[in-house]
Amino acid sequence: MKKTVILFILATIVISCKQKPKEDVEKANHVEIPATGQKVKTDSTQDFNFEEIPYTKADLGVFPFFTLPNGLKEMNKPLQKKFDICFFPVEGVMKAFEGKLYKANITNEEGIQFSQHYFEKSMDDYLTSIGAVKIFSGTITQDEFERYYKKDPNKGDEGDIGYADEQINVYAIRSKTQGNILVQYSSTNAGAKLNILQQKLLTQTISKITADDIIQDLVQTGKSILYINFDTDKSDITADGKEVVSQIAEALHKDKNLKISIEGHTDNTGDATHNKKLSADRANSVMEALVSQNILKTRLSAKGFGAERPLAANDSEESKAKNRRVELVKIN
Structure with missing residues (x-):
């Protein structure tokens, strides 16, 4: 009898050790789902489609x-x-x-x-x-x-x-x-x-300035406003700027009778005297670049106005960028 009781107790202990309580199993399998309105962790990789x-x-x-x-x-x-x-x-x-x-x-x-x-x-x-x-x-x-x-x-x-x-x-x-x-x-x-x-996807509206665009502006308004890139505070034309100058040269080659004044403008940042000289130097750089592309110098003139003739109020970076420009003005 004692042997039977001992065997029964041992069997109960073995079974008990093999089974986890139901509560522990549920805890192990439970996944937290955020309720509506609750803060959601920001490391989620799920994306919206x-x-x-x-x-x-x-x-x-x-x-x-x-x-x-x-x-x-x-x-x-x-x-x-x-x-x-x-x-x-x-x-x-x-x-x-x-x-x-x-x-x-x-x-x-x-x-x-x-x-x-x-x-x-x-x-x-x-x-x-x-x-x-x-x-x-x-x-x-x-x-x-x-x-x-x-x-x-x-x-x-x-x-x-x-x-x-x-x-x-x-x-x-x-x-x-x-x-x-x-x-x-x-x-x-x-x-x-x-x-x-x-x-919506972006509709690209930026396009290359062409000789035809320059000629059209000069014919219709007598003026073409260009944004030619120069090195900062210098009159050296950048590679991008030289592309624009090439289009000016092409326009002048297409219309052999066309004569233009090249006018440099700056924003109002810095000293006015310095800005006027800088704008004149830049206008001359454009003129010399055109001469190097076989445009007769007698068809060209260069002037610098500094910040004297702004297109927009110099009250923001966007407005100042509009004022830093080169204008081609038809003179015949």
């Missing part, structure tokens, strides 16, 4: 595709660009998309208190009704914000979305006629922000 979204059957209208809910309005002039970049959270990682862009801060009409619930329900119901699919609802981490924000050229502008702990809702729309569209918004009881992007 528009091809997984079914085509909408709705008539979307024209960009930006829908109005604001009654009683709401744009706080200021919205940011609207024919082609730009906008960041949208995909699995908690801010991903850049390119295309036609609308960004706005949303507020209430006078006498109406802003309601976060009214705005969000209006947006969600309408977007769902036109076949939009919600692809994200949640926040991003501070680390993710620090990683991407300097890449956003519109950070701090109208309708700027994408800050740490900001609740963001993102919808995707796939249309056979309008292409891929992304809509994101964030809101509180103080107001809302709305971004709409119609995904």
